[in-house]
Amino acid sequence: MYVKSEYKEEEALLSPTSSEEEEEEEDELGLRRPRRAQEGSERGSFQPPDSKQAARRLRAESKRRPARPPRGPKSSESVQRIKKSRRVKANNRERNRMHNLNTALDSLREVLPTFPEDAKLTKIETLRFAHNYIWALSETLRLADQLGGGLDSLLSPGSADSPSSSSSLAWSCTASPSPSYSTLSPASPSSSTSDMDYWQPYAQPRANDFI
DNA sequence: TAGGCCATCTGGTCCT
């Protein structure tokens, strides 16, 4: 589902000709260097020894760049071809960029606990939950520091691994945000809209926690 | 069938 069949077909169509197409584009844009393969034979041609001036002139001419063939205005067809080729390249880059973004999102999903375990969070859920998760973990550390025992007090025998069970904090990995929490938002950069409520941790912070 | 999610395309803007 990740790659559309349409895309595969396009690639199959494009790949055998893409380098050709690029060469063609470069050529049309004047990016390629002029071919000078035939010049060698001319340079090695015999010079009469009596004419130093002629020899100098020839040397000078041999250094000079060969005249380019006159370049007339590009036909609209070739302009269209160039534009299309650039578009195709840009599309490939964009597709690749989005694939990288999704890969990063997948690796983020891997470190987030979900229930059930194989549940796949959507993109927006992943980002929001990661935000909440980080917030909850840092709150856990903060509480541990306040208790004085550091992490040891939280990880003592009898307490579970999950910070949610070892402190008053809890976070959600579901799509449904906490409906109740919409007041304080000191831990979040964005706070006002109801949509942003979803960014908030599911713990109910006490007001003086943030003074 | 409507709505949500997603991949892709596209044109504009910014950056190197």
Place this chain on the structure above:
DNA sequence: AGGACCAGATGGCCTA
């Protein structure tokens, strides 16, 4: 100039 980034548009797939 070319690539990266971004946001809007579009169409496909899936589910309630």
